[in-house]
Amino acid sequence: MSDTKNNDSFTLTDNRSGQEYVLPVIKSAIGPDVMDVRKLYAETDHFTYDPGFTSTGSCESKITYIDGDQGILLYRGYPIEQLAEHSDFPEVCYLLLYGELPTPEQKKKFNHDITYHSMLHEQLMYFFRGFRRDAHPMAVMCGVVGALSAFYHDSTDITDPKHRMIASYRLVSKMPTIAAMAYKFSIGQPYIYPRNDLSFAENFLYMMYATPCEEYRVNPILAKAMDKILILHADHEQNASTSTVRLAGSSGANPFACISAGIASLWGPAHGGANEAVLNMLEEIEHPDNIPAFIERAKDKDDPFRLMGFGHRVYKNFDPRAKILQQSCHEVLDELGITNEPLLDIAMELERIALEDDYFIEKKLYPNVDFYSGIIYRAMGIPTSMFTVLFAMARTVGWVAQWNEMIEDPSQKIGRPRQLYTGETERKFKPVHKRR
Numbered sequence: 382m383s384d385t386k387n388n389d390s391f392t393l394t395d396n397r398s399g400q401e402y403v404l405p406v407i408k409s410a411i412g413p414d415v416m417d418v419r420k421l422y423a424e425t426d427h428f429t430y431d432p433g434f435t436s437t438g439s440c441e442s443k444i445t446y447i448d449g450d451q452g453i454l455l456y457r458g459y460p461i462e463q464l465a466e467h468s469d470f471p472e473v474c475y476l477l478l479y480g481e482l483p484t485p486e487q488k489k490k491f492n493h494d495i496t497y498h499s500m501l502h503e504q505l506m507y508f509f510r511g512f513r514r515d516a517h518p519m520a521v522m523c524g525v526v527g528a529l530s531a532f533y534h535d536s537t538d539i540t541d542p543k544h545r546m547i548a549s550y551r552l553v554s555k556m557p558t559i560a561a562m563a564y565k566f567s568i569g570q571p572y573i574y575p576r577n578d579l580s581f582a583e584n585f586l587y588m589m590y591a592t593p594c595e596e597y598r599v600n601p602i603l604a605k606a607m608d609k610i611l612i613l614h615a616d617h618e619q620n621a622s623t624s625t626v627r628l629a630g631s632s633g634a635n636p637f638a639c640i641s642a643g644i645a646s647l648w649g650p651a652h653g654g655a656n657e658a659v660l661n662m663l664e665e666i667e668h669p670d671n672i673p674a675f676i677e678r679a680k681d682k683d684d685p686f687r688l689m690g691f692g693h694r695v696y697k698n699f700d701p702r703a704k705i706l707q708q709s710c711h712e713v714l715d716e717l718g719i720t721n722e723p724l725l726d727i728a729m730e731l732e733r734i735a736l737e738d739d740y741f742i743e744k745k746l747y748p749n750v751d752f753y754s755g756i757i758y759r760a761m762g763i764p765t766s767m768f769t770v771l772f773a774m775a776r777t778v779g780w781v782a783q784w785n786e787m788i789e790d791p792s793q794k795i796g797r798p799r800q801l802y803t804g805e806t807e808r809k810f811k812p813v814h815k816r817r
């Protein structure tokens with residue numbers, strides 16, 4: 382088959398029969414237009430084949446725009462740099478959920494509403510006890526978030542917009558409480574209840590680090606860095622976990638179950654698990670003298686090793702989030718007076734070498750957001766196993782915004798990709814005594 386482009390459509394020619402098929406083009410607001418292949422199978426008896434969906438748009442969305450070549454990331458049209466500099470995480474949540482920045486009154490009400498949803502049903506605490514103490518906190522997150530649907534029946538009617546919004550608020554607000562409890566459980570300390578007088582980021586740090594034994598004051602520089610990290614991770618278009626949430630939700634599953642599916646997808650080291658993998662890799666490297674050997678391994682086609690925190694499916698020049706966090710990272714290290722932390726020295730040296738190395742330059746592999754967030758978390762004293770949990774906490778608002786958008790889309794259908802079958806053709810069953 383061959384294709385030719387005209388202004389508003391593509392014409393696909395079947396080279397065997399000479400038959401032509403017209404594929405309409407749908408215009409995007411910015412970025413590449415899309416070929417509409419919805420009628421392709423009915424008309425041509427062929428599917429498209431696109432493992433990893435590198436050329437496939439799965440939905441229409443008004444939430445986030447990425448230009449990977451230019452390193453542009455917009456939430457509802459606002460550049461990520463401006464939001465990171467001038468906004469705060471709850472305001473960004475409002476923007477993602479409602480499409481506009483809030484007025485002062487809307488901001489006040491939203492802050493109040495998400496603050497007052499941060500407590501967990503007391504019985505949910507017992508749920509934590511069912512896990513082994515050494516359970517990975519992401520395993521705990523998948524379980525506890527999935528279990529929310531068993532506790533909040535009054536917000537699982539997905540056809541009711543009010544239910545959908547209450548479930549969305551609950552998910553965004555309760556995620557830090559669940560995350561901090563997963564941590565406290567793993568270290569055997571008592572759970573710390575949320576405090577309504579603190580900001581979203583402050584409250585999370587407070588629930589992580591306070592104990593009932595003494596007063597705990599949240600460091601404002603760390604709270605600011607945490608707030609920035611939350612903003613930068615809040616949404617990222619149709620990545621693996623967001624697509625998982627949409628696919629799970631397309632069958633009509635309740636939002637708590639869908640977000641739990643998203644958390645499971647985020648856990649993988651090629652996605653949100655990369656920030657944890659970065660630190661594990663730095664520990665494995667152990668000393669800057671060992672970096673060249675690891676760089677060689679990353680380049681070796683026969684070695685599955687990859688430099689964690691480098692490369693991105695979409696950003697092929699730089700990751701704008703990484704640029705912002707690079708600066709934050711240095712601010713945090715200065716504030717905490719960290720000048721001699723071997724792992725951070727390795728990270729900085731690795732960054733320098735990889736940015737100058739021909740292999741990484743040629744393949745457009747730059748440090749991504751997970752590289753710097755991992756280093757900041759490490760400097761803040763957050764245990765490695767919690768890194769992806771923090772990503773999940775920030776991404777929850779993106780997931781719920783995308784889920785809401787999907788449910789409200791009149792053209793929404795259950796997601797059901799097709800396949801290229803390469804297995805056995807039909808054959809006759811052989812009784813066991815005839816098999817050799």
Ligand code: CMC
Binds near residue numbers: 650655687688694750
């Ligand atoms: N180290 C060494 N080589 C790499 C790396 C890396 N981190 N990433 C890609 N490559 C090479 C890869 O071997 C391939 O080489 P070749 O063309 O010779 O076969 C080429 O670059 C293209 O790689 P790809 O796997 O086809 O690219 P992709 O777009 O499918 O993968 C990625 C993107 C992020 C999965 C990948 O770069 C990677 O595994 N990076 C490390 C994990 C990581 O940091 N993930 C976090 C992503 S950012 C947070 C998020 O959005 O979740």
